[in-house]
Amino acid sequence: xxxxxxxxxxxxGTGVVRIVEGHQEDLQRKTGSPISIEKILVQxxxxxxxxxxxxxxxxxxxxDVIDNPDIQVVIEVMGGIEPxxxxxxxxxxxxxxxxTANKDLMALHGAEILAKAAANGxxxxxxxSVAGGIPIIRTLNEGFSSDRITKIMGIVNGTxxxxxxxxxxxxxxxxxxxxxxxxxxxxxxxxxxxxxGLDAARKMTILATLGFHAEVSLQDxxxxxxSAISKEDIQYGKRLGYTVKLLGIAERQDDHISVSVQPTMxxxxxxxxxxxxxxxxxxxxxxxxxxxxxxxxxAGELPTATSIVADLVAVVRNLKLGVNGRELFTPYKExxxxxxxxxxxxxxxxxxxxxxxxxLAQITQIFAKHDVSLESxxxxxxxxxxxxxxxxxxxxxxxxxxxxxxxxxxxxxVIHQIKSVYRVEG
Amino acid sequence: xxxxxxxxxxxxGTGVVRIVEGHQEDLQRKTGSPISIEKILVQxxxxxxxxxxxxxxxxxxxxDVIDNPDIQVVIEVMGGIEPxxxxxxxxxxxxxxxxTANKDLMALHGAEILAKAAANGxxxxxxxSVAGGIPIIRTLNEGFSSDRITKIMGIVNGTxxxxxxxxxxxxxxxxxxxxxxxxxxxxxxxxxxxxxGLDAARKMTILATLGFHAEVSLQDxxxxxxSAISKEDIQYGKRLGYTVKLLGIAERQDDHISVSVQPTMxxxxxxxxxxxxxxxxxxxxxxxxxxxxxxxxxAGELPTATSIVADLVAVVRNLKLGVNGRELFTPYKExxxxxxxxxxxxxxxxxxxxxxxxxLAQITQIFAKHDVSLESxxxxxxxxxxxxxxxxxxxxxxxxxxxxxxxxxxxxxVIHQIKSVYRVEG
Numbered sequence: 001x002x003x004x005x006x007x008x009x010x011x012x013g014t015g016v017v018r019i020v021e022g023h024q025e026d027l028q029r030k031t032g033s034p035i036s037i038e039k040i041l042v043q044x045x046x047x048x049x050x051x052x053x054x055x056x057x058x059x060x061x062x063x064d065v066i067d068n069p070d071i072q073v074v075i076e077v078m079g080g081i082e083p084x085x086x087x088x089x090x091x092x093x094x095x096x097x098x099x100t101a102n103k104d105l106m107a108l109h110g111a112e113i114l115a116k117a118a119a120n121g122x123x124x125x126x127x128x129s130v131a132g133g134i135p136i137i138r139t140l141n142e143g144f145s146s147d148r149i150t151k152i153m154g155i156v157n158g159t160x161x162x163x164x165x166x167x168x169x170x171x172x173x174x175x176x177x178x179x180x181x182x183x184x185x186x187x188x189x190x191x192x193x194x195x196x197g198l199d200a201a202r203k204m205t206i207l208a209t210l211g212f213h214a215e216v217s218l219q220d221x222x223x224x225x226x227s228a229i230s231k232e233d234i235q236y237g238k239r240l241g242y243t244v245k246l247l248g249i250a251e252r253q254d255d256h257i258s259v260s261v262q263p264t265m266x267x268x269x270x271x272x273x274x275x276x277x278x279x280x281x282x283x284x285x286x287x288x289x290x291x292x293x294x295x296x297x298x299a300g301e302l303p304t305a306t307s308i309v310a311d312l313v314a315v316v317r318n319l320k321l322g323v324n325g326r327e328l329f330t331p332y333k334e335x336x337x338x339x340x341x342x343x344x345x346x347x348x349x350x351x352x353x354x355x356x357x358x359x360l361a362q363i364t365q366i367f368a369k370h371d372v373s374l375e376s377x378x379x380x381x382x383x384x385x386x387x388x389x390x391x392x393x394x395x396x397x398x399x400x401x402x403x404x405x406x407x408x409x410x411x412x413x414v415i416h417q418i419k420s421v422y423r424v425e426g
Numbered sequence: 427x428x429x430x431x432x433x434x435x436x437x438x439g440t441g442v443v444r445i446v447e448g449h450q451e452d453l454q455r456k457t458g459s460p461i462s463i464e465k466i467l468v469q470x471x472x473x474x475x476x477x478x479x480x481x482x483x484x485x486x487x488x489x490d491v492i493d494n495p496d497i498q499v500v501i502e503v504m505g506g507i508e509p510x511x512x513x514x515x516x517x518x519x520x521x522x523x524x525x526t527a528n529k530d531l532m533a534l535h536g537a538e539i540l541a542k543a544a545a546n547g548x549x550x551x552x553x554x555s556v557a558g559g560i561p562i563i564r565t566l567n568e569g570f571s572s573d574r575i576t577k578i579m580g581i582v583n584g585t586x587x588x589x590x591x592x593x594x595x596x597x598x599x600x601x602x603x604x605x606x607x608x609x610x611x612x613x614x615x616x617x618x619x620x621x622x623g624l625d626a627a628r629k630m631t632i633l634a635t636l637g638f639h640a641e642v643s644l645q646d647x648x649x650x651x652x653s654a655i656s657k658e659d660i661q662y663g664k665r666l667g668y669t670v671k672l673l674g675i676a677e678r679q680d681d682h683i684s685v686s687v688q689p690t691m692x693x694x695x696x697x698x699x700x701x702x703x704x705x706x707x708x709x710x711x712x713x714x715x716x717x718x719x720x721x722x723x724x725a726g727e728l729p730t731a732t733s734i735v736a737d738l739v740a741v742v743r744n745l746k747l748g749v750n751g752r753e754l755f756t757p758y759k760e761x762x763x764x765x766x767x768x769x770x771x772x773x774x775x776x777x778x779x780x781x782x783x784x785x786l787a788q789i790t791q792i793f794a795k796h797d798v799s800l801e802s803x804x805x806x807x808x809x810x811x812x813x814x815x816x817x818x819x820x821x822x823x824x825x826x827x828x829x830x831x832x833x834x835x836x837x838x839x840v841i842h843q844i845k846s847v848y849r850v851e852g
Contacts, residue, residue: 019572019714029639029758030571127569133715135569142568143553143561145456146445146735213455271721274700279717288445289559289732291705292722295697302714309572321749332455 002031002316003038005065005096007087008078009049009058012101012128013040015305016075017051020312027309031316039065041078066091073315075308076100085109092116092124097324099311101128101304107202107218110209114330121325123318125311130203131156131280133303134296135310140210140284141329147286149211153425154248156203158278158298159187159194160226164244164263165276168234174227186278196225197246197261204248207282208259212252214335221248222260229263233420236350236391237265240378243273247425251338258338262423265348270426340400346375346424347394347402351409352417355388359414363390366412370404372397393424428457428742429464431491431522433513434504435475435484438527438554439466441731442501443477446738453735457742465491467504492517499741501734502526511535518542518550523750525737527554527730533628533644536635540756547751549744551737556629557582557706559729560722561736566636566710567755573712575637579851580674582629584704584724585613585620586652590670590689591702594660600653612704622651623672623687630674633708634685638678640761648686655689659846662776662817663691666804669699673851677764684764688849691774696852766826772801772850773820773828777835778843781814785840789816792838796830798823819850 004020006013020027020037028034038057045058065071066087074091076098078084084105088098089112098117100106106113106129117124127137131154140149155161159181166177178195181187193199201221208216226246237244242265250259266273271293275281280298285291297303318324353359360379367374378391394402402421409415430446432439446453446463454460464483471484491497492513500517502524504510510531514524515538524543526532532539532552543550553563557580566575581587585607592603604621607613619625627647634642652672663670668691676685692699697719701707706724711717723729744750779785786805793800804817820828828847835841 015714023572023574026574026639027572133712134718135565138564138569139561142740143564143736144732145739146449146453147732148449148452213452271700274697286559286732288441288728290723290726290729292560292720294718294720296718297716300716303716306570306573306712306715310569313571314568317753321747321752323747323749326747327743 002033002035002072002319003070004035004073004075004312005068005071006037006040007062007065007074007076007084009040009042010077011301012304012308013077014050015301016077016308017053019302019305019309027313031313032320033316035312035316038071039068041065062087066094066096071096072319073097073099073312075312076102077308079104081105081108088113089116092120092122095120095122097123097315099125099308099315101126101308103129103199103202103206107205110206111215114328117325118328118330123315123324124328125314127311128304128307130206131282131296132298132300133306134280134282134294134298135307136207136282136294137210139294140207144284144286144289147288149284149286150252151285152207152211152250152282153272154200154204154207154280154282155245155272155275156248156280156282156298157194157200157246158280159191160200160246161275161280162186162278163195164226164229164246167229167231168238168243171231171235173231174229195227197223200246200248200261204250204259204261207248208250208257209331210329211250211284212257212333213331214257214333215331216257216259216335220259220337222262224262226263230420233350233422237348240391240393241268242266242348242424243268244422245272247272253338253342255333256336256338256342258343265422265424267426273426340403341398343399344396346396348420348422348424349392349394350419351390351392351415352419353388353390354414354416359388360390362412362414366405366408367394370401372401372405428459428461428498428745429496430461430499430501430738431494431497432463432466433488433491433500433502433510435466435468436503437727438730438734439503440476441727442503442734443479445728445731445735453739457739458746459742461738461742464497465494467491488513492520492522497522498745499523499525499738501738502528503734505530507531507534514539515542518546518548521546521548523549523741524551525734525741526550526552527734528552529555529625529628529632533631536632537641540754543751544754544756549741549750550754551740553737554730554733556632557708557722558724558726559732560706560708560720560724561733562633562708562720563636565720566633570710570712570715573714575710575712576678577711578633578637578676578708579698580626580630580633580706580708581671581698581701582674582706582708582724583620583626583672584706585617586626586672587701587706588612588704589621590652590655590672593655593657594664594669597657597661599657600655621653623649626672626674626687630676630685630687633674634676634683635757636755637676637710638683638759639757640683640759641757642683642685642761646685646763648688650688652689656846659776659848663774666817666819667694668692668774668850669694670848671698673698675849679764679768681759682762682764682768684769691848691850693852699852766829767824769825770822772822774846774848774850775818775820776845777816777818777841778845779814779816780840780842785814786816788838788840792831792834793820796827798827798831
């Protein structure tokens, strides 16, 4: 009998209990051992629960789990940095293996936790920390262990994808859809972490570190959220064959990497363009394998618990084989970040300009001056809007040149407003 | 230094050599050991090769690989049943671990090979046997180890998906697209195994066995290919919002399973509908995780080699940990097949009928008699075609009832032809 302890009994913790109890026979077949959740840290023992649990298993004292000599695996589903970090480090010191769904903790303190695990011969698994039910961490560590990953693009935040899908399908405004998402429980009452891209940035930190074998930190991620996206941007994108998605993008070229989270115009033929609603997907490009994509639920009680219990199965298999802590995937490459000159992409630019002859020539000259070539130019795209608008899609251009172009635009009288600038993918 | 032997140096074997040599440093970091391809079985040592290889490594005698005491891992990329099977069983008897891309062998003799591996404490990995570069076998074995899979639907044959994509996008006829695919090397000169669904059936045998933990055999798979699909079927599907795909479908319900390969009308909103060209994708539904999909290249030198070398990495890690042969995933459930009464799906039926009053009433009565309810009926769908045509889409109906309906249709004078019957998904 392998005994596990659970820190937290919210939505995901409840799912873990359900799966471990409901799938007991299968788990035993797969691991050779019965598995039991022995102690569970809760805030309030007297609260009624969605699953029937022996009250003796509940405790309001974390140390009843961490110090418990019978418990070999600690599953942390509390979230947040503290006290989760202290609990996990203490459990590792006591030789307990860790399964966690905590993206904040792994993004900010993953290196410290993995080092402590290595020092104590312990496993740390965190599949559920990114993209809920999609086994993307396993895929990067094992499925693509033979390949060199050059690009990871992820729709890794369900809230923003739900909002953008609704805006796109219903032509609705950001503020209205956000309110609706809050009413449905798809967005928090304070939605900042989701809509400003911070949640996605944490997940991309984890994926980039695993994909590129270099220790990417949260500060390396350039982040832009979705709150400034207008109905018009989405409509114009649609007319040109693009869907606006909040993408985390991690790229590597000659050992230099860049990581960002930003609203992106994704070509409709790209597999990420049709990932809708609260679903997540991670697109991985490997030098040898080429294009792949992994799609599934990014959150939710049972999907997230599926990943957690799969990690628990992995720990138990390792216990049976006596090889815990031997397969920690830690970065072995030096991190070198790309400069703006090395970051390159297509761009979508919407300008409000003075409606007179020669303006387009002036604008295209600025692009030429900075060596940015253009894929398409659409003047007056909106017949029902009298304002002079120009949409430009560039070929691949480096960020430094684009910044120079945009900075010149800002000082040009004929350009009233740089309405929107999006990266373009696919 | 871990030494591997290679049986076969065709397209995929060449890719394996390229990746093992090109990624040597990364592989060493990931496994803690340099890896070398020590001996390679070829048909003709004197033939010129796409990669530069020390001639001393080439042999025309398989036993130079299998009997070689330095070789710990044998990679089989010859394909076909014999002599591959004899070689693999002999290598296992000598305690060598196996990595194979051989779907035919694993579909037909997987149980025997895995039993021999278990008896000898050896690993057998075969990720590349299904869906080339997509790590779907790992995902079923490990990513979803905690879940109960109830449905696996796969586009697992690139040739047929290429043909159907072209037929759909260009309105071309099957025969013309097949010829084009043959010219481009996407289809064999004898395309039977691909277009009649046999290749897909072998892959579904492997996926169903892993997903449902019961030993599914090739004979259990009901197979129908794509050669009878007409331009009209595809056009009608399109108009109703469906895309025709050759799907492998494995389903489980209350421990009863069914496996089939058949052309299927897939609703355009379903993620499988937009998998185009030679790409593969496997859709997996788990009781807890819900909907997931894994997308990528299904064949090709480097994508397939990526999976093979990932398996090689897994063998080498196990060697380092001393745990080879301890994690063979073998079926532990009794196989119970669904009867026709237990297999249920929506159906698309295209009928050519006599153009007179009351025909539709006669037809709908037959459905009602056998308890098949209808989702939609479209009469005279094709205005430019004077023949009286009726398209019916049923609600979920069991196969036994559907067979009764179709059998009554065959004897009805007012029905000139049952033009097409497709399963409907999504």
